[in-house]
Amino acid sequence: MKIYVLDAFHEAGVELARQHAEVVCWPDPQVKDWPEHADGVMVRMTPITAADLARAKHVKLICKQGVGYDTIDIEAAKRHGIAVSRTPGVNSEAVAEMGMALALAVARRVARFDRMLRAGEEIVRPRHLGVEMTGKTVGIVGMGNIGTATMRKWVGAFNARIIAYDPYVPADRWSDVPHVRAASLREVLSEADLLTLHVPLTDETRHMISRDELALMKDDAVLINVSRGGIVDEQALYESLSGGHLFGAGLDVFEAEPPAPDHPLLSLPNVVATPHAAGGTSDTQVRSSLRVATQVLDALAGKEIVNRVA
Numbered sequence: 355m356k357i358y359v360l361d362a363f364h365e366a367g368v369e370l371a372r373q374h375a376e377v378v379c380w381p382d383p384q385v386k387d388w389p390e391h392a393d394g395v396m397v398r399m400t401p402i403t404a405a406d407l408a409r410a411k412h413v414k415l416i417c418k419q420g421v422g423y424d425t426i427d428i429e430a431a432k433r434h435g436i437a438v439s440r441t442p443g444v445n446s447e448a449v450a451e452m453g454m455a456l457a458l459a460v461a462r463r464v465a466r467f468d469r470m471l472r473a474g475e476e477i478v479r480p481r482h483l484g485v486e487m488t489g490k491t492v493g494i495v496g497m498g499n500i501g502t503a504t505m506r507k508w509v510g511a512f513n514a515r516i517i518a519y520d521p522y523v524p525a526d527r528w529s530d531v532p533h534v535r536a537a538s539l540r541e542v543l544s545e546a547d548l549l550t551l552h553v554p555l556t557d558e559t560r561h562m563i564s565r566d567e568l569a570l571m572k573d574d575a576v577l578i579n580v581s582r583g584g585i586v587d588e589q590a591l592y593e594s595l596s597g598g599h600l601f602g603a604g605l606d607v608f609e610a611e612p613p614a615p616d617h618p619l620l621s622l623p624n625v626v627a628t629p630h631a632a633g634g635t636s637d638t639q640v641r642s643s644l645r646v647a648t649q650v651l652d653a654l655a656g657k658e659i660v661n662r663v664a
Contacts, residue, residue: 355375355394355654356375356376356377356392358394358396360396360398361397361399361400362398363419364640364643366640366643367643375393378391389409390409392410392413393414393654394651395417396419398419403430407431414437415438418441419440421441421499421554422554422555423440438664439663441642441645441649442499444641445633445641448632448634449503456580456604456628457548457604461485461602462484466482469623485547490512492505495518497523516531517533517536517541519541543567543571544570549571551578551585554582555584559584560585561584564586564587565590568590568591568600573601577603578604580606581607583611588618592619592622595625602624602626606630612629612630613627
């Protein structure tokens with residue numbers, strides 16, 4: 355059996371795979387030949403195209419580390435009978451932590467104050483004051499594993515009022531926690547002091563936050579995106595922020611990654627950005643790497659494929 359590891363994975367999962375199969379691992383240049391030789395594939399961010407899948411004659415499973423799988427042509431995988439799975443839930447707490455960290459960094463101007471102090475700039479208190487989050491309304495779009503972890507953190511730490519929107523989960527989701535279940539995205543946008551996004555990137559969610567949606571938000575609201583870059587219309591967000599609407603934004607993801615150093619949003623003092631690092635703690639990398647390797651090895655052993663998306 356041959357397992358191809360297309361991206362940098364924590365050694366724990368790579369070593370587990372090596373105990374049971376021949377492994378070709380990035381950055382070995384031979385990794386690019388995976389469609390011709392692989393029985394199983396471990397992948398993080400490398401795009402897998404229809405052309406790749408058409409050449410993949412022996413692949414039984416492609417396992418994507420993480421929740422999102424928009425980098426894989428799922429329809430092509432189905433056409434060619436190639437199973438695709440993912441690892442949901444492994445990094446939920448880490449992503450939720452990063453979302454909260456970005457929100458606080460924006461609301462309390464942590465990164466901005468740091469830059470100003472280092473540059474010797476004058477800090478004028480009335481003009482540069484931050485906003486508190488205790489007791490504020492947190493709007494959560496997406497009530498899956500990460501959205502749930504996010505909700506519990508804001509309720510537990512800040513006694514936040516929660517308003518949530520997710521048309522695809524049962525009505526009794528979060529029945530043990532006081533919250534408002536919004537009937538529409540518009541309802542969340544107009545009420546949230548903090549809007550935090552936790553949805554996959556699909557045709558339905560692409561640019562779900564654009565000019566019209568941003569215009570509905572409060573002038574002093576904070577927007578957080580730790581899901582996928584394409585969910586937010588970046589040009590519309592730049593226009594909104596540079597025009598004085600919204601208190602600020604925290605972004606872990608961009609439509610093109612990494613964003614160019616001259617990306618307009620990176621020029622704004624009320625934007626805090628991180629390099630798609632929300633799930634990237636040392637703890638989650640060990641767990642995720644082992645989970646991916648285990649799922650691939652199980653598939654090659656003929657066991658049931660779990661967390662399957664194709």
